[in-house]
Amino acid sequence: MKLTFLGTGAAEGVPSPFCDCPTCIFARIYGGKNIRRRQSVLINDNLLVDIGPDLFVSCAQLGVTLLSLEGVLVTHNHLDHFAPANLTLRAKPFRLATELPDIAVVAGPSVWAAWDAGGGSDHGAGIRRMPILPGRTVRLPSYSIEAIEASHNMRVGDAMNYIVKAGDAALLYASDTGLYAEHVWEKLKGHYFDAVVMEGTILTRSSGREHLNRDDFGLMLAKLRGIGAIDDSSVIAATHFSHQGVNSFEETEAIVKELGAICAYDGLVLEILGAPNP
Ligand SMILES: [Zn+2]
Ligand SMILES: [Zn+2]
Numbered sequence: 001m002k003l004t005f006l007g008t009g010a011a012e013g014v015p016s017p018f019c020d021c022p023t024c025i026f027a028r029i030y031g032g033k034n035i036r037r038r039q040s041v042l043i044n045d046n047l048l049v050d051i052g053p054d055l056f057v058s059c060a061q062l063g064v065t066l067l068s069l070e071g072v073l074v075t076h077n078h079l080d081h082f083a084p085a086n087l088t089l090r091a092k093p094f095r096l097a098t099e100l101p102d103i104a105v106v107a108g109p110s111v112w113a114a115w116d117a118g119g120g121s122d123h124g125a126g127i128r129r130m131p132i133l134p135g136r137t138v139r140l141p142s143y144s145i146e147a148i149e150a151s152h153n154m155r156v157g158d159a160m161n162y163i164v165k166a167g168d169a170a171l172l173y174a175s176d177t178g179l180y181a182e183h184v185w186e187k188l189k190g191h192y193f194d195a196v197v198m199e200g201t202i203l204t205r206s207s208g209r210e211h212l213n214r215d216d217f218g219l220m221l222a223k224l225r226g227i228g229a230i231d232d233s234s235v236i237a238a239t240h241f242s243h244q245g246v247n248s249f250e251e252t253e254a255i256v257k258e259l260g261a262i263c264a265y266d267g268l269v270l271e272i273l274g275a276p277n278p
């Protein structure tokens with residue numbers, strides 16, 4: 001399983017054009033890995049996790065196409081994860097030279113409500129809608145996808161994280177979320193993950209219910225380890241950083257390394273080797 005990090009920033013990206021905090025000032029001066037587009041991950045070349053506002057610039061800058069997509073997973077209806085216009089731009093009038101099959105879009109009720117309210121056309125965009133709720137599993141040609149309840153966007157209540165399996169490789173995609181509820185941990189028992197992509201939105205902040213800070217990130221890993229869901233062979237990547245919750249890339253990477261994880265940056269590619277589940 002190949003993971004390409006198209007964007008690794010939270011809602012406003014880094015630097016936010018409306019912010020002059022030290023992190024944003026530093027990112028403007030030094031650029032490079034300090035610049036974070038809104039979060040999205042491409043799995044292999046055919047499964048996109050979240051379709052946010054920076055899709056165009058991510059693909060253009062990284063030389064990535066989405067011609068082979070078989071599906072899109074949407075975690076929740078926040079602007080950095082679901083930008084309906086980017087689905088609409090898949091419609092035939094915007095790619096006259098290119099024939100594409102319909103793709104599956106796996107998303108919760110509030111995403112579909114936003115798509116419908118904005119006049120989104122399934123037929124126009126060439127999508128097959130696959131509504132999902134926490135606890136449900138859907139299958140795409142190359143993937144099995146199980147939704148788990150995220151501790152995020154609680155006012156609405158349908159934010160999801162995903163367990164994505166392809167062949168022998170299993171991934172836990174844990175963003176956006178705060179600490180999981182107890183019943184979610186019960187559901188995770190018996191799983192083993194070759195890779196975990198987990199948010200570190202507010203790494204340097206003291207607390208936050210719907211995102212993970214440094215202590216919570218460590219706690220999530222300890223709990224995953226405790227139930228045997230990860231071990232030393234698992235690849236852990238931290239992503240979804242807010243300018244209001246991290247400093248420079250280097251400082252963020254130092255914290256993340258201490259926690260036993262890889263600090264994702266825009267353009268990072270990870271190859272995950274799956275092992276038969278124990
Ligand atoms: Zn987000
Ligand atoms: Zn800022």
Ligand SMILES: [Zn+2]
Pocket residue numbers: 076078152153176
């Ligand atoms: Zn969110």
